Amino acid sequence: MNILVVNGSPSGKDSITLQTVRYLEKKFPEQKFSYLDAASRIHALQKDFTPAREALEKADMVLFSYPVYTFIATSQLHTFIRLMKQTDAAVSGKVASQVTTSKHFYDITAHNYIRDNCFDMAMNFVPGLSADMDDLLKEKGQKEAVEWFRHLLWCVENKVFEKPVHHNAHKLIETVNVPESQVEPKNDKDIVILVDSSNTNPTLEAMVRRFQAKLPIKTRVIDLGTFGFKGGCLGCFRCAATGKCIYKDGFDDFLRNNIQKTDSIVMAFNIQDHSMGVRFKLYDDRQFCNGHRTVTTGMPMGYIITGDLDAEENLRMIIEGRGQVGGNYIAGIATNQTDPDGEIDKLALNLEYALDNGLQRTSNFLGIGGMKIFRDLIYLMQGMMKADHKYYKAHGLYDDFPQKQRSTIFKMKLVGLLMNNPKLMAKAGDKVTEGMVGPYRKVVDNA
Ligand SMILES: Cc1cc2nc3c(=O)[nH]c(=O)nc-3n(C[C@H](O)[C@H](O)[C@H](O)COP(=O)(O)O)c2cc1C
Known part of the structure; x- marks a missing residue:
């Protein structure tokens, strides 16, 4: 298959994500990979999209390779998608998929964004690989990438593609009434x-x-x-x-x-x-x-x-x-x-x-999960992300590390010992439930 890799990382050839794709190219030598630096060359492509269009039209599969940037794909890849649509690049019926690296912070919304746009262009979409930045450095990550790609090829062979979800479109309202300002702002x-x-x-x-x-x-x-x-x-x-x-x-x-x-x-x-x-x-x-x-x-x-x-x-x-x-x-x-x-x-x-x-x-x-990813990331990268680390310390954003909550861990150990002992449990009776809900009742009583 002719696989066109659309590189949506502004880092171009130095993209971390791209290394996973290059790894797959080595592992699957029977497939023909070609590369398009979509993000690092976006200014040139905005002037003349022809080289990209030709490459897209020659491909059997378009593989978007990009980092997750602030909940979605990079702004450069956004521009590329716009250009694909504006120029009506003939990609309908071609296979599309994606590889990203990130810290998994809202990788889901990035993947959905590319998927939904592939559906718009009537491409046959196969779910992509969302890898952690460091996955390729580990045996497990390498194996996962290879298994994902093998399955992708199988999906193509067996025409197992994701189905778009259809919504009943609203007829949008164009008339909006603009009154005079009623009060002095x-x-x-x-x-x-x-x-x-x-x-x-x-x-x-x-x-x-x-x-x-x-x-x-x-x-x-x-x-x-x-x-x-x-x-x-x-x-x-x-x-x-x-x-x-x-x-x-x-x-x-x-x-x-x-x-x-x-x-x-x-x-x-x-x-x-x-x-x-x-x-x-x-x-x-x-x-x-x-x-x-x-x-x-x-x-x-x-x-x-x-x-x-x-x-x-x-x-x-x-x-x-x-x-x-x-x-x-x-x-x-x-x-x-x-x-x-x-x-x-x-x-x-x-x-x-x-x-x-x-x-x-x-x-x-969505908020708690997201902030836990940030907390762990900044703590690990504190040496490099100095401004973030200072801010996280000052704003108590490390305070919910579980290992800091020693007294809760100790209390739970006692509860575990109690629960594993049928005799003690029988003696405790209703006191166990009361022990759990009691502190909450106290708050209500004192309200
Ligand atoms: C502007 C910017 C925004 C980012 N936003 C996210 C994000 O929303 N979620 C995430 O998990 N990682 C995010 N990252 C981290 C990148 O996804 C990660 O470093 C990626 O591996 C870089 O890949 P690349 O070298 O291929 O460009 C962001 C990085 C930058 C520079």
Whole structure:
């Protein structure tokens, strides 16, 4: 088979992910691999996509190889996917799959993003390999990669492909009423609305205006579409120690002084390729200058979105996951699916409440699970990720290491001894249950 590897890592040939693919090439010499540096050559491909298009059309299988970047694929790969679709590259009926490396932090949403786009292009999709960064260095990881690839070939031979999920599409509403501002906006707070003029539409713009008219708080609109980004995150990790990005386009300062110091951020975007569009993705990736520091914790957020969000299960998970991990209460997501006017009004009302009452998000699995991955990662990499390590220590983010909870471990040992002894258990009787629920009852009694 002619396998075209679309390398979505900005590190190009030095990509860690690519080493897994090269390993597979050696292990399966009967397959013909060719490589396309999609991310590191993205500026050239934006000018002329022909070489990529020709390579895609020659291939039997397209294998996306990329690192997970902030919940999805890199912004450069987002651009590549956009170009594939815009140029109508004839990939329909070809096999598609993917290999990623990451720390497994939201690798699931990255994989879903590529999968959903492959479905759009009518490709025959086989689930990919999501490896940890270090897996290839271990025998187990090598074996898993080989087994995955063998199965991938088997799936192709037997036409075992994943089936797309179909949703009943909403007929999107385009008319949004923009009233005059009813009250003089309060000046004591500052809300930033992020927009992207390179991917917008009149409905989205009207939704933003209605939101501004309904929210009795001063707002500032920042257009990511016209910000002079020099490029997408290069994954060079130079910012890890100092927090300073190697690009000299001033984005890190702009982010810290003009966006993150605000009271709330509202993101207004048009769904594009199952994501929030290239520019918002670039903005997200470039926030890596903040490393894994949850610097906007406690700040409520909101979303204004055009597009069929109900059909975008993955994007909804990304939005919730981002709020969860960032420690941000999501005050609402207004869309134009059924009642844009009403949804915007509720978002404005709830955001005001959240700000007035310091409403915090309560944690669920998406946040707790995500933060545990970060905690372990930063602790291990403390020597390199100095800024993160300092922040994690200062904010007590290492305090939930289980090995620190000695008294709980000791108590549980006693409980284990008791439970393993039928005589003691018989004697204890109801006291065991009472011992467990008692502390909670005490809180209720004292309330
Ligand atoms: C900007 C940026 C964002 C990242 N986001 C994630 C992430 O969301 N989840 C994760 O598990 N790892 C994340 N990582 C780690 C990379 O996925 C990991 O280092 C990967 O192995 C790099 O592969 P590459 O050398 O092929 O580019 C991120 C790294 C960078 C530089």
